[in-house]
Every structure is written in C-alpha cells, then in structure tokens.
Amino acid sequence: MSLVLRHRPELIDIKPDENGWVDVPEFIGKVKTKIPEFNTELMNVVVDQNNKKRFAYNEDLTKIRASQGHSIKVDLGYQPAIPPEFLFHGTVEKYLDNIKSEGIRKMNRHHVHLSKDRETAITVGERRGKPVILKIKAKEMLENGAEFFVSENGVWLTEIVLPGYILFPK
Numbered sequence: 001m002s003l004v005l006r007h008r009p010e011l012i013d014i015k016p017d018e019n020g021w022v023d024v025p026e027f028i029g030k031v032k033t034k035i036p037e038f039n040t041e042l043m044n045v046v047v048d049q050n051n052k053k054r055f056a057y058n059e060d061l062t063k064i065r066a067s068q069g070h071s072i073k074v075d076l077g078y079q080p081a082i083p084p085e086f087l088f089h090g091t092v093e094k095y096l097d098n099i100k101s102e103g104i105r106k107m108n109r110h111h112v113h114l115s116k117d118r119e120t121a122i123t124v125g126e127r128r129g130k131p132v133i134l135k136i137k138a139k140e141m142l143e144n145g146a147e148f149f150v151s152e153n154g155v156w157l158t159e160i161v162l163p164g165y166i167l168f169p170k
Contacts, residue, residue, distance in 0.1 A: 002054060003047055004031070004084040020065035020074035027064060056089030068151035071108045078149035078157065083138035087114040087156050091132050092126025099134070100168065104161040111149070111157035114138070135167040
C-alpha cells in the first residue's frame with residue numbers, strides 16, 4: 001500500500017486526486033489484480049494496525065490515502081503548526097558528513113520528517129542500522145521563518161533543516 005499510495009500509483013493503474021485520495025472500491029479492485037486475496041478486511045487491518053499510522057480514510061470511509069512521505073505530487077492540506085522547542089531526527093552514521101555540511105534535506109519526498117520524541121527517532125534510525133539521533137532546534141527555526149506542519153499520524157514536517165539548527169551527538 002505504501003508503494004502505490006506514496007510513490008507508484010501507476011503500478012495498479014490508479015490516479016490519486018490532488019490531495020492523494022483514491023476511491024476505496026477502485027483501490028481494492030486494482031490491488032486484487034496483483035494480490036487476489038486483498039480485500040476490505042485486510043486493508044482495514046493494515047490501516048488500523050500500522051504502527052506508524054501511514055494511512056487514513058476520509059470521514060465517510062469512501063477514500064484512502066497515505067498520511068505523509070509521498071514522492072508523487074500531492075497537497076495533503078496541512079496547516080502550519082507551532083512545534084515544540086526541540087524535535088528529533090533518526091539517521092545513521094554514514095549520512096552524518098552530508099548532514100553536517102548540507103543539513104537534513106527532503107530528498108525525493110515533499111518534506112523532511114521529524115519526530116516529537118527521541119524514542120520515535122530511534123525507531124526511524126534503526127531501519128537503516130545503528131541509529132544516530134539528531135536534536136533539532138525547531139523553535140529557533142520557526143522564529144527564523146521556517147514553516148512546520150504535522151501529519152495525521154504525528155510526524156512533524158518541514159522543508160529543510162540547515163546544519164546550524166542541528167545538535168549533533170558528541
């Protein structure tokens with residue numbers, strides 16, 4: 001579901017609307033062409049039990065979308081939000097030199113993803129190896145004009161984190 005809803009909808013020949021929503025019956029039908037056992041119940045399990053809450057239904061449960069992390073163009077309709085003083089970013093050592101010189105960039109995503117707590121950042125960093133946790137001076141970034149948003153699943157989003165706003169571990 002992540003691959004299709006966040007990055008490659010053409011794999012099952014669907015077209016998300018400008019906000020990333022796709023029609024639930026159409027989505028299920030198209031996925032069934034690749035995974036015959038896929039059905040509403042299985043999709044509900046994925047939506048409800050995904051530990052990162054990556055997916056959301058609209059209010060009347062007729063549409064589904066990924067909550068954040070898209071590489072395709074979508075407008076998720078997020079409103080600017082005021083972050084806590086510090087946010088966190090989980091990474092691994094091999095990226096530290098680039099981050100020290102260029103900051104944290106969104107790469108092929110719409111935003112840089114940040115966490116409100118160290119524990120979540122550890123989980124994110126562990127996906128690629130031994131995690132390194134960076135502390136981000138979010139309040140200072142906001143005071144200097146950066147915009148922040150919060151996804152439906154609690155991920156903090158911003159355009160870029162410049163090196164001067166990053167507290168690196170000693």
